[in-house]
Amino acid sequence: MAERTLYNKIWENNRVAELPTGQTQLFIGLHMIHEVTSPQAFDMLRERGLKVAYPQRTFATMDHIVPTHSHQRPFADGQAESMMQAIENNTKDYSIQFFNFQSGKQGVVHVVGPELGLTRPGMTIACGDSHTSTHGAFGALAFGIGTSQVRDVLASQCLAMDELKVRRIEIHGKLGTGVTPKDVALFIINRLGVKGGIGFVYEYAGEVFDSMSMEGRMTVCNMSIEGGARAGYVNPDETTFAYLKGREYAPRGADWDKAVENWKEYASDQDAVYDEVVRFHASEIEPMVTWGVTPGQSVGIHQNLPEPSAMTNDGERRSAELAYSHMKLSPGQKPSEIAIDVAFIGSCTNGRIEDLRAAAEVLKGRKVDPAVHAFVVPGSMQVRKQAMDEGLDKIFTAAGFEWREAGCSMCLAMNPDQLKGDQISASSSNRNFIGRQGSATGRTLLMSPAMVAAAACNGRVSDIRDFNPMGEALAG
Ligand SMILES: CC(C)[C@H](C(=O)O)[C@@H](O)C(=O)O
Ligand code: SF4
Secondary structure: OOOOOHHHHHHHHHEEEEOOOOOEEEEOOEEEEOOOOOHHHHHHHHHHOOOOOOHHHEEEEOOOOOOOOOOOOOOOOHHHHHHHHHHHHHHHHOOOEEEOHHHOOOEOHHHHHHHOOOOOOOOEEEEOOHHHHHHHHHOOEEEEOOHHHHHHHHHHOEEEEOOOEEEEEEEEOOOOOOOOHHHHHHHHHHHHOOOOOOOEEEEEEOHHHHOOOHHHHHHHHHHHHHHOOOEEEEOOOHHHHHHHOOOOOOOOHHHHHHHHHHHHHHOOOOOOOOOEEEEEEHHHOOOEEEOOOOOOOEEEOOOOOOOHHHOOOHHHHHHHHHHHHHHOOOOOOOHHHOEOOEEEEOHHHHOOHHHHHHHHHHHOOOOOOOOOEEEEOOOEHHHHHHHHHOOHHHHHHHHOEEEOOOOOHHHOOOOOOOOOOOOEEEEOOOOOOOOOOOOOOOEEEEOOHHHHHHHHHHOEOOOHHHEOOOOOEOOO
């Protein structure tokens, strides 16, 4: 038998049955829900008189619609308030643990699961949200599902799934100064395409991932879906175990040692067989910024924006032309010529403590350009608290950033945080689709949190490497 990947092992371990459709019935170890994709799923359960099969395996939070100026109830927006009430009632009726404001644990679902130690190696994880791939950073098999599948998981703790192929993406060497996991994610998508991962799970490997923090691995796994992959993972290692140790839901005492031994077994075998292997070198990766309307339309900070006429692929060229007309940018421009109106730091891609630390490091002793509206939205209440314990909130506010409550905020703008007109944002989020940040003509530039901070201070897209940590721009 061929040696197995982590994907093969988790799949086989959780296989319940082969279905007549050719799909596999897969057991789901952890199910997370939020207020947007769960209400109809509960309605469907009620209509059929079904119970939740394993309520102790589902955990709820709310994130998308939460206002970030204040968590004060009732919310000013009646629709947001009623979505909030729906999740309160549903979790109560079906005895599901709900991380509400009072718990101090509310936040973006993909920040909350890992930080509470709910996300663990070797698990199958599902959530009605495309960025569920984030949890793969722990060596879990985690995928986003639709509302009818949320119903299926609630009712049976199982999903009918098609088998996926595995592409191993190796990045060798060491990342240069100022090059972050976000740049790695944008680089991979740029090279392999926004549809390149369709039908695949991505296994991220090589020195770059071996030496990456859990926060960084989460950033990269989070964006697997932006490259078309249904899921992405990093094999569990000592970094994974160190992150999990002592977390609220992580095993303790003798159970901990047993769990670690078991988790190690899930890592892909040395000679595992992959459907594809792709290799890059870290030295190819620069700080990245998107210029278009897909996360694949990006350049290194010192490259000029590309010429559509030079693109040999028709679809790519048309997409670039559309992007230029929406973005009001031109081929050949330099990223540093793009002025910004809004700076947003947050989201399940880059709203964790390390992201906030990296941005605060840039902002120490600096001021936001007066023309820029800058705000930071911690990914969860726990991230927010930790940041305040470290004094990061003071650095942000002294620089001119607003310090907000936890939520999805302007990542998706299903709340009052929205671009106006054709404003341009420098954003640490994951999608730059047309209309994504609340205005049909709004424009989004994706980049790392440190790059957002730098852009906020300069009023335009900037190379993070031109800043030193002491608050002065480096000469030259
Ligand atoms: C609202 C939700 C279904 C959606 C998703 O699935 O990803 C959102 O989180 C997003 O980032 O676009
Ligand atoms: S932060 Fe953004 S990407 Fe993440 S779940 Fe919320 S809306 Fe989706």
